[in-house]
Every structure is written in structure tokens, then in C-alpha cells.
Amino acid sequence: MNKQKVKSNNAVISALKKSNMTAMGVVLILMIVIASVLSPYFLDIYNLQALIRDLAFIGMIGIGQSLLLLIGELDLSVGKIASLCGILAGMMMVTYGLNPYLSLVAALLLGLVFGAINGVIITKLRLNSMVATIGMQGVYGGINLVLTKGKAITGIPSSIYIFGKGNLGPLPFPFVFTIIVLICVLFLVKKTKTGRYIYAIGNSREAAKILGIKVDRIRIMIYAIVGFISSLAGILYVARLGSSQSAIGESWPMNSIASSVIGGVSLTGGIGNPAGALIGAAVISIIQNMIVLFGVNVYWQSAVSGIVVVLAISFSSISDIVRERKQRKIKVN
Amino acid sequence: MNILEAHNITKLFPGVVALDSVDVSFEAGEIHCVIGENGAGKSTLIKCLTGVYEPESGEIMINGQDARKNKSLFNKIAYVPQEIDLFGQMSVAENLFLPYQKSGLKGLVNQRKLEEKAISFLERFHIPVQPDELVKNISFSAQQLLQIARATVHEDYEVLMLDEPTTSLTTEDTQILFDIVRGIKEEGKAVIFISHKLEEIFALGDVITVFRNGKKVAYSKIKDIDVGWVIAQMTGRKVEQNQTFWSEKVMDEVLLEVRNLTGERFTDISFDLKKGEILGLSGLVGAGRSELMQAVFGYLPIYSGTVKLEGQNWKLGDTSYSVKNGLVYLPEERKKQGILPVLSTRENISVSALEKLQAPIGISSHKEVELAQEIVDIYDIKTPDMEKEIQFLSGGNQQKVIIGRSMCCDPKVLVFDEPTKGIDVGTKAEIYRLMKELAEQKGIGIILISSEMDEIKKCSNRIIALYEGEKAGEYDARADKETILSAIIGVKS
Numbered sequence A: 001m002n003k004q005k006v007k008s009n010n011a012v013i014s015a016l017k018k019s020n021m022t023a024m025g026v027v028l029i030l031m032i033v034i035a036s037v038l039s040p041y042f043l044d045i046y047n048l049q050a051l052i053r054d055l056a057f058i059g060m061i062g063i064g065q066s067l068l069l070l071i072g073e074l075d076l077s078v079g080k081i082a083s084l085c086g087i088l089a090g091m092m093m094v095t096y097g098l099n100p101y102l103s104l105v106a107a108l109l110l111g112l113v114f115g116a117i118n119g120v121i122i123t124k125l126r127l128n129s130m131v132a133t134i135g136m137q138g139v140y141g142g143i144n145l146v147l148t149k150g151k152a153i154t155g156i157p158s159s160i161y162i163f164g165k166g167n168l169g170p171l172p173f174p175f176v177f178t179i180i181v182l183i184c185v186l187f188l189v190k191k192t193k194t195g196r197y198i199y200a201i202g203n204s205r206e207a208a209k210i211l212g213i214k215v216d217r218i219r220i221m222i223y224a225i226v227g228f229i230s231s232l233a234g235i236l237y238v239a240r241l242g243s244s245q246s247a248i249g250e251s252w253p254m255n256s257i258a259s260s261v262i263g264g265v266s267l268t269g270g271i272g273n274p275a276g277a278l279i280g281a282a283v284i285s286i287i288q289n290m291i292v293l294f295g296v297n298v299y300w301q302s303a304v305s306g307i308v309v310v311l312a313i314s315f316s317s318i319s320d321i322v323r324e325r326k327q328r329k330i331k332v333n
Numbered sequence B: 001m002n003i004l005e006a007h008n009i010t011k012l013f014p015g016v017v018a019l020d021s022v023d024v025s026f027e028a029g030e031i032h033c034v035i036g037e038n039g040a041g042k043s044t045l046i047k048c049l050t051g052v053y054e055p056e057s058g059e060i061m062i063n064g065q066d067a068r069k070n071k072s073l074f075n076k077i078a079y080v081p082q083e084i085d086l087f088g089q090m091s092v093a094e095n096l097f098l099p100y101q102k103s104g105l106k107g108l109v110n111q112r113k114l115e116e117k118a119i120s121f122l123e124r125f126h127i128p129v130q131p132d133e134l135v136k137n138i139s140f141s142a143q144q145l146l147q148i149a150r151a152t153v154h155e156d157y158e159v160l161m162l163d164e165p166t167t168s169l170t171t172e173d174t175q176i177l178f179d180i181v182r183g184i185k186e187e188g189k190a191v192i193f194i195s196h197k198l199e200e201i202f203a204l205g206d207v208i209t210v211f212r213n214g215k216k217v218a219y220s221k222i223k224d225i226d227v228g229w230v231i232a233q234m235t236g237r238k239v240e241q242n243q244t245f246w247s248e249k250v251m252d253e254v255l256l257e258v259r260n261l262t263g264e265r266f267t268d269i270s271f272d273l274k275k276g277e278i279l280g281l282s283g284l285v286g287a288g289r290s291e292l293m294q295a296v297f298g299y300l301p302i303y304s305g306t307v308k309l310e311g312q313n314w315k316l317g318d319t320s321y322s323v324k325n326g327l328v329y330l331p332e333e334r335k336k337q338g339i340l341p342v343l344s345t346r347e348n349i350s351v352s353a354l355e356k357l358q359a360p361i362g363i364s365s366h367k368e369v370e371l372a373q374e375i376v377d378i379y380d381i382k383t384p385d386m387e388k389e390i391q392f393l394s395g396g397n398q399q400k401v402i403i404g405r406s407m408c409c410d411p412k413v414l415v416f417d418e419p420t421k422g423i424d425v426g427t428k429a430e431i432y433r434l435m436k437e438l439a440e441q442k443g444i445g446i447i448l449i450s451s452e453m454d455e456i457k458k459c460s461n462r463i464i465a466l467y468e469g470e471k472a473g474e475y476d477a478r479a480d481k482e483t484i485l486s487a488i489i490g491v492k493s
Helices: A003-039 A045-069 A078-096 A102-123 A128-149 A156-166 A173-190 A193-203 A207-210 A215-241 A252-262 A272-294 A298-332 B040-049 B071-076 B092-097 B110-123 B139-149 B170-187 B198-204 B227-235 B289-297 B318-326 B334-338 B344-348 B363-380 B395-407 B426-442 B454-459 B481-488
Strands: B002-012 B014-026 B030-036 B057-062 B077-080 B159-163 B189-194 B205-210 B215-221 B254-263 B265-276 B279-280 B302-310 B326-328 B413-417 B445-450 B462-467 B470-476
Touching: A003 A272, A003 A298, A045 A078, A045 A173, A045 A193, A045 A215, A045 A272, A045 B289, A078 A102, A078 A128, A078 A215, A102 A128, A102 A173, A102 B077, A128 B057, A128 B279, A156 A173, A156 A215, A173 A193, A173 A215, A173 A272, A193 A207, A193 B344, A207 A215, A207 B334, A272 A298, A272 B326, A298 B110, A298 B462, B002 B040, B002 B159, B014 B030, B014 B040, B014 B057, B014 B189, B014 B215, B014 B445, B030 B040, B030 B170, B030 B198, B030 B215, B030 B227, B040 B159, B040 B198, B057 B071, B071 B077, B077 B139, B092 B110, B092 B139, B110 B139, B139 B170, B170 B189, B189 B198, B198 B227, B205 B227, B215 B462, B227 B426, B254 B289, B265 B289, B265 B445, B265 B462, B265 B470, B279 B289, B279 B426, B279 B454, B289 B326, B289 B334, B289 B413, B289 B445, B318 B326, B326 B395, B344 B363, B344 B395, B363 B395, B395 B426, B413 B426, B426 B445, B454 B481, B462 B481, B470 B481
Parallel strands: B030 B189, B030 B205, B077 B159, B159 B189, B279 B445, B279 B462, B326 B413, B413 B445
Antiparallel strands: B002 B014, B002 B057, B205 B215, B254 B265, B254 B302, B462 B470
16 A cells, blocks of 8 residues: 555645646636636637747747756847847848848748857857857847848838738737747657657766766757747748848847746756746736737836736745655655 | 754755655764765755754754754854865964854963963864964865864864865874764763764764664664674675676786886885786875875876886876876865856866867757767666756766766776775676776776775775885785784884
């Protein structure tokens, strides 16, 4: 009987381990139910499409950010990489008259390069990722201003609007891209060697090195992937607005970290699932949507959404505490 | 007189009886050793006696008063934990007296007074450091002694509880520690000494209590018993004491050649390792043994010298190359450098074998489970569930997981760095047997780094002694203990 009890306890723990994400899934469904009961406009197709379009951008960046959180690092320059890539794509199309599609591909590759630069600086100079990317966001933002002198680039060819404003069936196009990104990232994380190594590095960088894992190479690779995803989000946003602006992505660094953490990805590395970031992004977007639908005073909007985000994060932290309690009890034996 | 008594203590955890009606008492002026395998209930007992855990039943009497009713009595017990638990960025003096109300310092902190007061403690404990040095800059030995000094700062203490205090001490410092502990005993305090090292228990202890599976199984005066008795009580069976585990099938072929290797903590080291041989690296803590092998493995940098494996030049400074080409290092710091704590046993095993688990699309989870199960069976890893996070396994089982997964890399040379640190007597023998089997059956060359002379003597075919980063001698397994000991403490023969 004793043994059985221990076993069921383990089941509780392994369920709890995954629970941050599943629990937030439940919270998300509750929020949807509450929102649709409280506001007749919530389930309106136009509202939902607008909501999902917003969610797609936070979610996409969040999925990338969660990869970095899994190795215990983060990138605060995602927003500036996004806007810089948007500007560069815009300049290629408008100023130099390049083929729009070619410009988009070039901008994506540049995002990859910017990300890789972050990675190389952080690994080779052994910098803290947070401090280094605060610095790098200044650099990318600065280039941005030098190129545009603060003005938006208008006259983007309308042939690319579909990627930002269009729908595929009922689904907004950016969301389709988010799903594609999620599938690729999930495959990387769950099914490839590199994915396993990511979790190993997040558990212990020293142990990973002793296991013979090329730790720095993988870290640089993840920064590059995050740069690529940021760039993708940036150019999709340009397609949505029809112009390139340096203000794109201002809120993305914080929102992407928040959505990952809400979705159960640990800040210290090694624990979590990138899919959680999408759930977290949905939670954040619904909060913002509800604030608008309920007509919360404009001046209060930011405070209210901040409070709800903190509550959501504490929710997962509380389940961490519960999990640790259980662990401590078992560890003693 | 009994200062500390526990009657009928029972402590339950979900599914486990950690302590089963335990009666134990500690007398003033006596060194009382507590011993038992991992999971025998020692740490639970300590936590009950120091008031960290609340037992389900039983009473704890300190100076004849019920400590469960009057918690302040627990202040009479000075506890020194096994792991170093100091503030690295603060000075020695600050570490000694924090928190200040404990040491009777009131009001504003006077740095100079603090340092003056610290000097008497440093002298008493023979800690060769200045009170204003930062703790992170002093040696491990000094930190360990400082930790003990800190526990005695509280003048009211009557019981000193030492949990494996010698794990990171050199032989010399262990002697200093023993003298101090004897002094404390003379003052009429009770000392509780918890250790896996039987030699120390016989050198220091007056009485001994043995735990097994949550029960107190034996109590005796040390002078009435011998090592065999202790092991029999601990394990519940008789373990052959003088068994040796060196390899009987050493081949002539040289596997690893190290020539004139110099790095941060070692100079001009040369040695050979043959196929199927177990080579012991002996030396004091800080002699450069781990650093030498970590450098050969590529984890630490090398200034000069060459390494060859099977006659081929070896690339230094790249752990990934080393693992791929058959040199695997099993670290001493199992928790920090060995296991991936929040991943499951399955993932901890498969991380070394992912190349073999490739399916047409990604990693095959079916193959992965199969492989992990195979390793669990071969190496007799005791876990109720492979999906359980590895941090919940005992040290011995974690070590077996690490050995098992290393074998997935098809190693030619295995470096075991303190493989039995913190592992109980019964499991130690299992680890030794595994090393012997790997050397004999697979022709693997094994390098064993160990601070325990007995372990080195039992397991190695050949022994190299290091002293302050230099090779002090090379000995046959049958060389006598004294010769090797004098080499590692720097006595030239």
C-alpha cells in the first residue's frame, strides 16, 4: 500500500509539472466563457478576428522567447529587431523598388543575422543576456532612427497586405504564421537532438558541457531563431499597417516574457513548453480586449491589464510553490 | 547526564515511515556517532532534533524539558550542515556572527570590534585567514572549519551536531577538526557526529548508534566493536571487508598517453593508461587531480603538453570531441555537473544516446523508452518510475544513471571523479564491482580519482600520487598505504 501511495504522489507531481500550462488552459477557457457572458460583442466574428490578430504577434514572439527562457536566458531586443526589419523591408520595397517578396525574404534573413549577432556577443564575451540585449535594443533602435529620421515609410506595395490584413478562411493570416512557427518550434524542442540539448542546457550548463553538448553553438542558434521570428512578426505588422514604423514592437519584449511565464515556462530554465506561450499570449490579449469591451477608462487601461497579468503570473508561481512543497516531502525519504 | 533525549519518535512522510519509534539519548562530555545508509533516517532524525520537523509522535527532551512545548530550547543545539552554507560575498567575521542577535551583538555594527572578536575564534579553530577576508576567497577547508566555528558562537549551546564535516577537508585539517571536537567534549558539551567514514568514527567516537530503514538497530561503546560489526549492523548482512576490485584483465596495449601536461593547477604530468586497467589518482583536496583530468577531457584549458588516445593525437579543449571519441568524464559534483535535475530518469539517460534513437522523423520515443529501460535493468537502477525526476533518486542511483548513460557513448576511457562521494557502504561496493566489470569485460581504461585511500587501494591496478599539482610517485596496487600516504602529503622518500 505504501508503494502505491508513493506512486500516486509522483503522478501528482508530474501532473503539476505540466500543470502550469494545463491550468492556464483552464483559466483561458474560463476567461472566454466569462467574457462571452459579460459582453455580447465578445463572440462577434470581427471582434474575435481582431483579438486573434493581436494575439498572433504576442504569441509568435512569446514562442521564440520561451526557447530562450528554456536555456535560462532572454532577449529584450525582440521588439527593436522586429521594427528594424520592418523598416529595412519597407526601404527595400519603397526606396529601392525591389520585388516585395524578395524584400520580405531578405528582411527575414537579416533578422536571423541580428539574432545571431546577439548570440555571438553574449556567448563569446560571456555577457548576461538581459543586460546585453538591453544594450543591443539601443543599437537596433538607433539604426532604426538613423535610417528613418523618425518618419514612417509609407507606400508599401499593397500586394503584401494580405499577410497582415488578410484571412485564410476565418483565420487571420498572422495567426496562421504563428501556428506554423509553433509547429516548427515544437518539433525542434520535442523531437530533435537539439531540443533535448536545449532542456539539458537549461537544467545545468556545466552538466551539458560535460555531456559533450556544444553549448555555445546551440545558444547562438536559438538567438538566431528568435531574431528570425522577431523579424517575421515585424514584417507581418508592416503588412498589417501598410507602413513601416519605428514604434512597432515597443511592448513585445515584456509581453513575450509575460506570456511565456503565464504559460508555465520557468524563468530559470529547463522547465516548460513553448506552446504555453501561446496560451499566455491569449490570456494577455483577452484581458486587453475585455478592457476595451467593458469600456474601462482609458487612463486606467494599462494599470488594469498590469494587475491582471501579475495575478496570472502569480497563479503559476503558486502552483510552483505547491510543487516544491510536495518535492521537499518526498526528497527527505 | 543526558542533555538531549528523544523518546519514541515517529515521523511519517506520504508512503514512508521515515523514523519508526526511535529512542536515542546524548550525554554531556561524549562524542556520539550516528551512522546509517542513505535513507536510513539520519537526516530526518537531525531535522526532528533541531526542530525543523515536527514528529508525528514522541517527545524531545532538552535538559529534561519538553522541547516541543518550548521551542526556544532548540537554541541549545548547534547544527553544522553537510554542505557549505556561508555568505561568499561577506567577510569571515561577518559570517561568524550573523545574525548578530544570536551572538549577542546589539545596536549598530562596529566592523573593527567584530573583527577583533573573530580573531579568538579563528585561533581556536586554527583557521589561517584574516577576519576581513571575503569568504569566497578562502579555501574549502577553511570554509568548512569556519562553518563549525560559526555554530559555536552561540554561547548557550550544549549540543554540537556535525553532519559529515570532513567531506571537503584535507587529512591535516581533519586532525585539527578532531582536536577541536575533543576540546569541545572536554568542556562538557555533547557532540553528535554523523559520518560515512568508518575510520573517523573509530578515531573519534565514544559511542555509536546505527540506523537502518528508519529504525535504531544498534547502540554500543566504540571500544567494544570493530568495523565488521558496524557494516553488518548498517546493511543487515555481512560484507566482505578485504575484497579487492582491481581489474584482472589488464592488456598490454596502451590506451591513453599523457605527456608533460601543464595547466592551471598541475605541472608537467605524464602517465600511461592501458586497456582494461584501473588507474587510481590519489592526492589531497586541491592537489590538482580533478583539474588534471578535466583538462584532458577538454573542460579546462591546457598550457602545454600532449595527449594521445590509441596512438592518435588528441584534440584538447573540446568536450564534445572527447565524448564523441570515447573519453567520458563522470563529475564529482553530481548535483551540479552530473544530473539534469528536473528531467526524468529516461531523459537523463537518453541525452547521451540521441544519435542512436533517430527515427525517420525526429527521435523515436519508442526506442528511447526501450533504451532507458535496458539501462535501468543492466545497472540495477532502483526507481519506481522512469518518468520520475532524477533529483528524487538517491545519490547511488543517480551515479548509476550517469554510468549507464556514459556507456551509451561507447567509451574507451572513463574518468570517475569521486564516484562514491555521499554514497552508502552497500552501494559503494556495487559501484566498485561495476568499474571492475567495465574494465575486464569491455577493455575500458578507467581513471579513478578518489580521496579515500581505502577506495584507491581496493580498486586500482596502479596508483599515481599527486602533490600540489606535481606527480609525487607511481605505485603498484600492492604498495603499502603508508608509502602512498607520505607521497600525497609531500614527504619525499
